[in-house]
Amino acid sequence: MKVINIDNQPWLSMPRTMKITTDGIRYRLFRASVTVAVITVAVAFLMNILAESLIKRAIAANTRERILKAQLNSIWASKLTSPGSPESIIIETATTEKGSDLYKETQAFAKFDDAAMEDFQELTKDINYIFNFFESLDYAKRRDLVHTSEGVDILRYLSDPENNKTFYIGLSRYKSIHFDMEKEELDAILAKIPQLDASINAILAARREANAKITEILRRDYPNANNDAERLAMALPNADKEFGDSIRSVGFVFDKETVAPELARQAQRLQDTTRMKNSIKDRPVRQLIAQEANILPADVNDVLMWNFLNDKDFAEKYLVKMADSGQNIEGLSAELLVDLAKGRKEAEALERAERLTMDAGRGFMGLGERLAWLLFVSLLVCGIGITNAMMMSVTERFTEIATLKCLGALDGFIMIMFVLESCFMGVVGGTIGAIIGALIGLGRMLSAFGVNFISAIPFLDVLGGMLISVILGTLLAAVAAVLPSWKAARLAPMEAMRVE
Amino acid sequence: MAENIATEQGQSPDKNAEKRIIIRTVGLKKTYMMKDVLTQALRGVDVAIDQGEFISVMGPSGSGKSTFFNMIGALDSPTVGRVFIDEVDVAQLTAEELAYLRCHKIGYIFQSYNLIKYMTALENVTTPMAFGGVLPDEARERGMEILDLVGLKDRWHHRPIEMSGGQQQRVAIARSLANNPSVLLCDEPTANLDVNTGQEIIDILVRLNTEKGVTIICATHDHRMMNICDRLMWIRDGQIDRIANRDDVHIELASIDGE
Numbered sequence: 001m002k003v004i005n006i007d008n009q010p011w012l013s014m015p016r017t018m019k020i021t022t023d024g025i026r027y028r029l030f031r032a033s034v035t036v037a038v039i040t041v042a043v044a045f046l047m048n049i050l051a052e053s054l055i056k057r058a059i060a061a062n063t064r065e066r067i068l069k070a071q072l073n074s075i076w077a078s079k080l081t082s083p084g085s086p087e088s089i090i091i092e093t094a095t096t097e098k099g100s101d102l103y104k105e106t107q108a109f110a111k112f113d114d115a116a117m118e119d120f121q122e123l124t125k126d127i128n129y130i131f132n133f134f135e136s137l138d139y140a141k142r143r144d145l146v147h148t149s150e151g152v153d154i155l156r157y158l159s160d161p162e163n164n165k166t167f168y169i170g171l172s173r174y175k176s177i178h179f180d181m182e183k184e185e186l187d188a189i190l191a192k193i194p195q196l197d198a199s200i201n202a203i204l205a206a207r208r209e210a211n212a213k214i215t216e217i218l219r220r221d222y223p224n225a226n227n228d229a230e231r232l233a234m235a236l237p238n239a240d241k242e243f244g245d246s247i248r249s250v251g252f253v254f255d256k257e258t259v260a261p262e263l264a265r266q267a268q269r270l271q272d273t274t275r276m277k278n279s280i281k282d283r284p285v286r287q288l289i290a291q292e293a294n295i296l297p298a299d300v301n302d303v304l305m306w307n308f309l310n311d312k313d314f315a316e317k318y319l320v321k322m323a324d325s326g327q328n329i330e331g332l333s334a335e336l337l338v339d340l341a342k343g344r345k346e347a348e349a350l351e352r353a354e355r356l357t358m359d360a361g362r363g364f365m366g367l368g369e370r371l372a373w374l375l376f377v378s379l380l381v382c383g384i385g386i387t388n389a390m391m392m393s394v395t396e397r398f399t400e401i402a403t404l405k406c407l408g409a410l411d412g413f414i415m416i417m418f419v420l421e422s423c424f425m426g427v428v429g430g431t432i433g434a435i436i437g438a439l440i441g442l443g444r445m446l447s448a449f450g451v452n453f454i455s456a457i458p459f460l461d462v463l464g465g466m467l468i469s470v471i472l473g474t475l476l477a478a479v480a481a482v483l484p485s486w487k488a489a490r491l492a493p494m495e496a497m498r499v500e
Numbered sequence: 501m502a503e504n505i506a507t508e509q510g511q512s513p514d515k516n517a518e519k520r521i522i523i524r525t526v527g528l529k530k531t532y533m534m535k536d537v538l539t540q541a542l543r544g545v546d547v548a549i550d551q552g553e554f555i556s557v558m559g560p561s562g563s564g565k566s567t568f569f570n571m572i573g574a575l576d577s578p579t580v581g582r583v584f585i586d587e588v589d590v591a592q593l594t595a596e597e598l599a600y601l602r603c604h605k606i607g608y609i610f611q612s613y614n615l616i617k618y619m620t621a622l623e624n625v626t627t628p629m630a631f632g633g634v635l636p637d638e639a640r641e642r643g644m645e646i647l648d649l650v651g652l653k654d655r656w657h658h659r660p661i662e663m664s665g666g667q668q669q670r671v672a673i674a675r676s677l678a679n680n681p682s683v684l685l686c687d688e689p690t691a692n693l694d695v696n697t698g699q700e701i702i703d704i705l706v707r708l709n710t711e712k713g714v715t716i717i718c719a720t721h722d723h724r725m726m727n728i729c730d731r732l733m734w735i736r737d738g739q740i741d742r743i744a745n746r747d748d749v750h751i752e753l754a755s756i757d758g759e
Binding site for chain 1: 566569570573575588594595597599600601602603604608610612614617618619623627628632633636675678679
């Protein structure tokens with residue numbers, strides 16, 4: 001008798017598997033869309049948090065930068081009037097980049113050649129590390145290690161052999177603190193103290209001399225002013241003109257192209273702002289604001305004034321009143337007033353952004369520990385939701401699965417069919433969710449910080465976050481489908497014989 | 501008893517002198533455990549079915565008829581005993597080989613058609629071919645041929661929901677023929693259909709049996725089916741009650757009707 005061959009059943013081709021799966025999804029579109037909605041919500045939540053963290057972190061960096069830029073006026077005002085301290089010189093030199101204006105200026109003041117300046121910067125970097133190390137300690141430990149010394153005095157304290165010994169004994173006692181500097185290195189630094197003192201004294205002396213010259217120039221140019229501070233305030237708006245030349249002439253490195261116009265602008269604004277702040281002293285002006293705000297003239301303050309100055313018509317009226325009350329309105333215009341009010345708003349926005357972004361930037365992609373936990377839980381819930389949906393899908397398709405098995409489907413095919421179905425829904429839900437989440441995050445962040453931060457938003461990072469979200473959503477859907485599809489694959493084909 | 505009957509048969513035009521046993525069971529027993537109660541669905545069934553035979557299986561519900569069908573269809577494994585399909589012991593096969601067997605050797609026709617709802621008629625027919633590794637173009641061509649055979653060539657792009665019960669059952673027959681099986685297992689194929697469409701299905705089955713020589717095993721309560729089959733088999737209480745040729749049964753039916 002002829003014995004027939006029984007072969008192994010081949011695997012179904014991928015295109016056909018895909019087609020069967022997608023046709024199935026299309027047929028059960030409503031159920032599929034509910035599952036997709038679950039994934040969408042979870043991924044949207046994930047993406048929203050991710051987007052907000054990323055944006056927050058970027059805005060935090062941007063705010064720090066902008067605030068630093070906006071402080072140009074105060075930086076130069078103090079630089080032109082005071083030589084600073086040894087510590088400030090060390091920190092400045094250590095944190096500036098090689099070849100920057102400050103670097104060149106310090107080199108000129110200290111009369112260093114290139115090699116000496118490089119050595120000096122290396123030394124300041126090491127010392128700055130020591131400063132930071134002691135800053136990070138709590139009071140008790142610090143007192144134990146270096147007693148009450150501060151700043152450069154720490155180095156002097158440590159150069160005493162007796163103190164040096166107790167410092168190392170103390171260091172060995174505290175296991176939790178790490179001083180990443182070998183004893184030889186520290187000794188080398190301590191040996192350079194006289195040299196350091198000489199350098200710093202030279203710089204301080206040069207700066208003092210330059211400051212004296214500036215004061216002299218100011219007194220010559222503004223003989224009518226009450227004091228030196230007022231003279232400086234009047235001179236700084238001219239930093240892009242002749243006063244800038246004066247600054248350069250006494251030895252400061254003051255870039256004509258980039259720093260000078262910005263400094264002049266900031267100084268001018270500061271001057272105008274001060275002028276406006278003082279303008280509400282006069283009665284006609286106060287009355288105008290009081291009328292507008294419907295309050296008593298005595299209650300008028302500058303916050304109110306700035307609020308009303310946002311309106312150009314009001315600014316024009318305001319200028320007239322200022323002139324009426326005998327104030328000098330030379331150089332002021334309605335546009336400028338509006339601009340100043342806007343600038344104040346921007347400064348406020350910066351301040352608020354700095355406050356709001358205090359907690360940003362920690363952990364993976366700017367996520368904090370608490371948020372990461374929240375995300376994990378939301379994904380878990382979503383995973384259970386998908387598993388449930390897939391279980392239902394398997395249960396209501398018992399006959400179909402069994403029939404397919406009667407027709408010669410392998411267990412693996414049934415499993416792949418369900419995992420693939422889940423993956424499809426994961427991709428669709430993930431994509432929709434990522435877009436929704438990113439948009440909500442973007443909207444929320446923009447409404448919290450203001451539209452002028454739009455340039456700070458890291459769109460590329462957010463796009464990367466979206467990609468991660470989609471992949472995570474798909475992966476989640478695939479993993480959640482494993483159990484139901486395994487159940488489906490194990491189904492006995494004789495279920496097909498059953499009549500409902 | 502089974503051997504006797506197997507040798508008595510052979511009247512179909514295609515069935516030549518050399519008779520081949522296509523399905524053979526030896527001492528088939530099946531017990532189910534349902535909540536600590538042992539249920540004996542089959543209590544020792546020995547039967548041999550020749551190639552090219554048209555055999556009707558009858559029995560009241562709960563007689564073990566469905567279990568018997570699952571066994572000879574390689575859908576379930578017996579507790580005791582063996583099933584040989586084309587002299588291959590089903591119990592020896594791996595999962596992949598079982599899938600191959602179901603795909604190529606047996607065609608299943610169900611009472612409730614069991615078409616895949618989201619596939620067109622043609623896709624339903626070509627799916628078993630795809631499982632068997634037939635290339636798409638060839639499958640489409642062969643699928644159309646088979647649909648033509650059951651008279652549904654024009655409706656190849658219709659989904660089951662757009663077809664009548666009779667048409668659906670015809671698609672199901674076409675699907676079962678996809679890989680040229682040696683055996684067609686029909687589980688009450690006309691039970692859900694009205695008289696006329698039921699007759700159409702029976703005609704198709706008869707044609708397949710006579711023209712193509714396909715073995716047909718058919719569970720049924722339909723009298724017309726009994727009229728055209730070669731043999732009749734009764735199952736009662738998990739055992740074969742009786743196996744008889746059609747001619748003998750006619751007399752019996754007449755006598756029952758006469759009572």
